[in-house]
Amino acid sequence: MDIQLKRGLLDACVLAAIKNEDSYGYRIIKDMKPYLEMSESTLYTILKRLEAGNMITVRSVEHEGRLRKYYHITREGLRRIEEFKEDWKEINAIYNFITREETGNE
Amino acid sequence: MDIQLKRGLLDACVLAAIKNEDSYGYRIIKDMKPYLEMSESTLYTILKRLEAGNMITVRSVEHEGRLRKYYHITREGLRRIEEFKEDWKEINAIYNFITREETGNE
DNA sequence: TGTTATACATCGTAATACGATGTATATTAT
DNA sequence: ATAATATACATCGTATTACGATGTATAACA
Numbered sequence: 001m002d003i004q005l006k007r008g009l010l011d012a013c014v015l016a017a018i019k020n021e022d023s024y025g026y027r028i029i030k031d032m033k034p035y036l037e038m039s040e041s042t043l044y045t046i047l048k049r050l051e052a053g054n055m056i057t058v059r060s061v062e063h064e065g066r067l068r069k070y071y072h073i074t075r076e077g078l079r080r081i082e083e084f085k086e087d088w089k090e091i092n093a094i095y096n097f098i099t100r101e102e103t104g105n106e
Numbered sequence: 107m108d109i110q111l112k113r114g115l116l117d118a119c120v121l122a123a124i125k126n127e128d129s130y131g132y133r134i135i136k137d138m139k140p141y142l143e144m145s146e147s148t149l150y151t152i153l154k155r156l157e158a159g160n161m162i163t164v165r166s167v168e169h170e171g172r173l174r175k176y177y178h179i180t181r182e183g184l185r186r187i188e189e190f191k192e193d194w195k196e197i198n199a200i201y202n203f204i205t206r207e208e209t210g211n212e
Numbered sequence: 213t214g215t216t217a218t219a220c221a222t223c224g225t226a227a228t229a230c231g232a233t234g235t236a237t238a239t240t241a242t
Numbered sequence: 243a244t245a246a247t248a249t250a251c252a253t254c255g256t257a258t259t260a261c262g263a264t265g266t267a268t269a270a271c272a
Contacts, residue, residue: 003229004259005114005193009200010229016204026250035203042229044252049228065237066250085205087111094115097141098122099191109260110228116260132219148260150221155259171268172219 006036008091012084014046015055015077022059022070047071055080112142114197118190120152121161121183128165128176153177161186 013036017028029043038046050056055077061068119142123134135149144152156162161183167174 001193001196002114002190004117005190005197006200007113007229008108008111009197009204011110012204013200016206020208024250026248032203035200039230040251041231041253045229063250067236068250081204084108084111087107088201090107091111091115094112094119094141095194097138098115098118098187100122102126113260130219132217145261146220147222147262147264151260169219173267174219 009036010038010042010046011050011055012081014043014050015073015081018056018071018073019078019081022072024068024070028071050077115142116144116148116152117156117161118187120149120156121179121187124162124177124179125184125187128178130174130176134177156183 013032014028017023017031023031025040025043025047029038029040032038047056047058050071051058053076054074056071056073059070059072061070119138120134123129123137129137131146131149131153135144135146138144153162153164156177157164159182160180162177162179165176165178167176
């Protein structure tokens with residue numbers, strides 16, 4: 001899979017992964033795996049970015065000796081997902097341009 | 107529009123723009139404009155990349171005192187478009203993951 | 213004479229995905 | 243007992259990349 005093609009979906013995908021229930025890094029990766037594989041370093045970069053953009057909030061929880069950071073989606077984050085849906089309409093138009101079969105010139 | 111979202115479409119879009127007829131930089135930009143806006147510096151970067159990847163070939167033509175470089179899609183380039191179509195199936199699966207509405211937990 | 217359109221080209225930069233690597237504990241396999 | 247795997251987060255360096263800014267040059271038009 002072309003990496004570039006995934007790029008625009010990464011942020012929205014992480015937001016979607018925590019949309020219905022707060023989650024933490026390791027689990028987010030596992031939940032997304034069937035749809036989109038992402039390395040840990042990539043995920044943590046994205047989580048930092050989303051936090052900086054006020055799309056998510058973080059809360060640390062001690063769990064069996066290990067640290068867990070639970071991420072919670074904010075109103076801003078939910079809005080980001082809606083924005084994504086809007087953008088997708090344009091993306092589909094571009095997709096149609098790319099895949100259209102020209103008729104009448106052969 | 108989120109820039110990241112466009113990234114994966116750029117190369118395929120340029121290939122699509124010359125698929126049915128050889129074209130040159132300035133015209134490619136104008137043809138794509140209704141679907142996807144791209145700066146000149148971006149296009150020439152992409153054309154260089156596609157040429158390096160043997161997706162297109164170039165031929166210079168003198169036209170009214172000005173230089174024109176006509177780009178022609180190769181078999182490799184056509185294959186790239188087909189690859190894009192294949193990848194799109196996965197992209198759609200990811201899209202569904204992002205936009206799905208969870209039922210039964212509220 | 214000045215502006216816009218046509219046409220290609222390069223440089224610098226900021227954003228970004230990811231491999232490599234590191235820390236630390238718990239569980240499972242050999 | 244020991245090795246390997248799973249869990250869990252974190253950082254550094256790097257290559258790719260889109261694009262604004264800028265440059266060169268001619269033709270058409272106001």
